[in-house]
Amino acid sequence: MNNTVLITGCSTGIGYVCAHALVKEGFDVIASCRKDEDVARLQQEGLHCIKLDLADTASILSAVETVKAHTGGTLYGLFNNGAYGQPGALEDLPTDALREQFEANFFGWHTLTQAVIPMMHANGKGRIIQNSSVLGIIALKFRGAYNASKFAIEGWTDTIRLELADTPIQISLIEPGPIESRFRANALAAFHRAINIDTSRFTNAYLSQKDRLESEHSTNKYTLPAEAIVPPLLHALTAATPKIRYRVTKPTQYMALCKRLLPSRMLDKILAKGG
Template identity: 55%
Template sequence: MSKSILITGCSTGIGLYCAKTLHNSGYKVIASVRNPKHLEQFTELNIPCVLLDLSDERSIQEGFEQALQLCDGQLDVLFNNGAYGQPGAVEDLPTNVLRQQFEVNFFGWHTLTRLAISHMRTIGQGRIVQNSSVLGLVALPYRGAYNASKFALEGLTDTLRMELADTDIQISLIEPGPILSEFRKNARQAFETHIDITASHHSAEYQAQLTRLKAQTAPQKFTLGPEAVYDKLLHAIEAPKAKPRYYVTFPTYLMGYLKRVLSSRWLDKLLLKNR
């Protein structure tokens, strides 16, 4: 019997790639998207897809119930992936904008995870995989909202893993680093919508951030394709004992190591130099 998996954030990037590849490998995939206009591509791919807006609790509940129906009442894996980045200096972030970041990247994931755990307890097993970030390990300037949401996710997931240690529900974090996707495009839109760029004390630095976000090619070294995340996801799904954490790109391995060996001041200096 093939395993069933619900994946959030499947419109583009990592979610879309993993949904298609797992489907082609024989998994019973249920994709989810926030925007109805993105449903059509999954009809063409013959992959079931539900509407699920991570900022709306009712949408999460309804999407999860539809996903259960589509997988005949047994969901084996949840891959929490849908998220976005809100750039901007902390002093320029309106509190409601920070709250929106957490609604999608943290609270929505929590709501969906609780639903999945309740179901997985009834079937006696399951896997929950959280797609975090290298920015859940270290912070970078002008990414405070995203940093905070991923730091919170890491702490909550570590706690959850320990609380479920005596069950057959396994919990894993994936920490990708730079991956080819539309993340920068969406971040740029959020940046220009919610941050008063020209009036800020950080306006000169913001221009550099906009240049980075507008780049047509990946501005970071060591950028990998979404297949690199898929490889880690597959292990988290199939291994008899999934790893608590999966680093993906070189920057993630490096930052994980440096955070252990450097003082906060030295790590700050390094990150400011290479931002």
């Protein structure tokens, strides 16, 4: 039976760690990266890596054809992981910045998932795992574009789970909190592209955000290494009945509980401190 798993966003961080971990567990992994140099680097490390840019429909469909050729038209698993964060207050963000955020974090995931589902039907089973975020559960200031994209992924995933309930394809969400990766560095680049710090009423807050994003390591004491995603991913791929949601890190677990139990205005007071 085909046990091939396609993973997006494998150049660093969660995707990189999970690709190597699944190979060690005996999966036939197809890793993917957006840049040619990252594809070449991972190939040199022994991974089967292909180019896939989630912001480019032609790149996605080309990658799917490569997957079809590799698997004989079947596929067992998809781990949608590739994404980035666009910082900035919503009143400052150009609409095009939100479009770019959604192209990579949402529309690309839809295009890819829609294209591989027929291969899972052909395989007679399948697993789709979506790497969401604590920011798909609650919102934080200056993360509005990313919040919106992850809230969209949560709703999209809940819907397709219902629509695939009569099939052997199973859907799970992984909802990490702070994970050590290059996420901050990528967010900093997006921040500089979209935000003019000097003309905003949030200048002081932005300078603080900039300092946080420029830090080489997270200062959040609850931050976990990317390896923390491996156990839930393996469970979602192998369990007879995988969980619908895997909440990774203490902040995710805490915030999910607060969202369920607290009045919205009380939750707002807590979240307002996290800008």
